[in-house]
Amino acid sequence: MAETWFITGAARGLGAGIAEAALAAGHNLVVSSRRLEALQRLLDQAPERVLALHLDVTDEAAGARAVEAALQRFGRVDVLVNNAGYGQLAPFEENRPEDADKQFATNVFGVFNLCRAVLPVMRQQRSGHVFNISSVAGLAGMGGAALYCASKFAVAGFSEALSQEVAQFGIHVTAVEPGGFRTDFLDASSAQFGGRNLGDYAAFTAKVKASAAAGNHQQAGDPLKLGEALLTLAASALPPLHFAAGSDALKVATDKLKRSAAELDQWQGLSRSTDGLSA
Ligand SMILES: NC(=O)c1ccc[n+]([C@@H]2O[C@H](COP(=O)([O-])OP(=O)(O)OC[C@H]3O[C@@H](n4cnc5c(N)ncnc54)[C@H](OP(=O)(O)O)[C@@H]3O)[C@@H](O)[C@H]2O)c1
Numbered sequence: 359m360a361e362t363w364f365i366t367g368a369a370r371g372l373g374a375g376i377a378e379a380a381l382a383a384g385h386n387l388v389v390s391s392r393r394l395e396a397l398q399r400l401l402d403q404a405p406e407r408v409l410a411l412h413l414d415v416t417d418e419a420a421g422a423r424a425v426e427a428a429l430q431r432f433g434r435v436d437v438l439v440n441n442a443g444y445g446q447l448a449p450f451e452e453n454r455p456e457d458a459d460k461q462f463a464t465n466v467f468g469v470f471n472l473c474r475a476v477l478p479v480m481r482q483q484r485s486g487h488v489f490n491i492s493s494v495a496g497l498a499g500m501g502g503a504a505l506y507c508a509s510k511f512a513v514a515g516f517s518e519a520l521s522q523e524v525a526q527f528g529i530h531v532t533a534v535e536p537g538g539f540r541t542d543f544l545d546a547s548s549a550q551f552g553g554r555n556l557g558d559y560a561a562f563t564a565k566v567k568a569s570a571a572a573g574n575h576q577q578a579g580d581p582l583k584l585g586e587a588l589l590t591l592a593a594s595a596l597p598p599l600h601f602a603a604g605s606d607a608l609k610v611a612t613d614k615l616k617r618s619a620a621e622l623d624q625w626q627g628l629s630r631s632t633d634g635l636s637a
Pocket of ligand 1: 366367368369370371372373391392393413414415416441442443444445464468491492493494535536537538539540541542543544547548549577
């Protein structure tokens with residue numbers, strides 16, 4: 359059955375791949391971007407099934423208007439893909455406060471804005487699926503990307519809690535944790551570096567930048583295949599709370615679980631030592 363998918367940041371990268379997959383599967387699409395003209399390619403493929411909207415996810419009122427337009431056109435929203443986001447790639451101290459504000463305004467509060475607008479619709483429908491695109495950087499901390507990791511851990515934690523709140527209404531929530539996917543993520547057109555240069559971090563930051571430059575447009579992950587995987591998850595009766603996308607993501611997640619289990623085990627005596635007050 360045709361569903362209606364609402365995808366943010368759909369003009370390029372993962373959002374475009376997910377949109378292509380959903381379109382090929384016969385679904386209706388509400389695709390949004392800060393650059394409306396860049397959505398024309400999707401619109402041209404199936405004008406009767408695609409609504410293209412201008413949307414900056416940091417603008418809460420615009421998010422509400424976009425969901426209203428989606429309802430006017432298709433009458434429902436079955437799947438929300440909170441995809442829009444970017445990487446603030448610098449060690450914490452080299453970021454300015456405004457770098458942190460912008461990272462969270464987009465990667466975290468942008469997700470909240472769309473959830474605020476879409477969840478009432480899904481509650482009324484008593485069905486829906488929210489995919490929040492987090493990252494492997496939301497599973498394991500990565501030096502040189504403190505703010506990005508903080509934002510994606512926030513998305514993962516939010517998704518876990520939200521899923522417990524909305525399951526009663528038939529709404530599924532999945533935090534998607536991609537590894538490296540071939541998009542503009544590491545490109546100068548998307549990634550942001552810190553606004554401060556501190557001598558102590560010069561060599562470290564040079565490595566972060568060199569690694570981003572070397573990895574740019576070389577990632578193994580295929581955005582279209584991620585879209586196809588999300589179609590499989592959306593059709594599943596019991597979709598996962600977390601989905602690691604890509605072999606690299608699977609390894610990061612598995613290694614992190616092992617490290618966490620070993621650390622808990624090593625310190626379990628001290629962990630238990632803080633009990634003591636009786637009821
Ligand atoms: N590629 C990876 O390796 C990877 C891995 C893990 C997680 N992710 C996550 O995947 C998501 C998509 O990134 P990508 O890899 O596809 O990178 P990308 O090619 O750079 O695309 C980023 C998308 O986010 C949009 N965006 C950024 N800020 C926005 C805002 N304020 N309002 C609306 N749209 C905004 C961009 O819109 P414009 O076109 O208007 O700039 C663009 O469509 C992000 O959340 C990212 O953190 C990516």
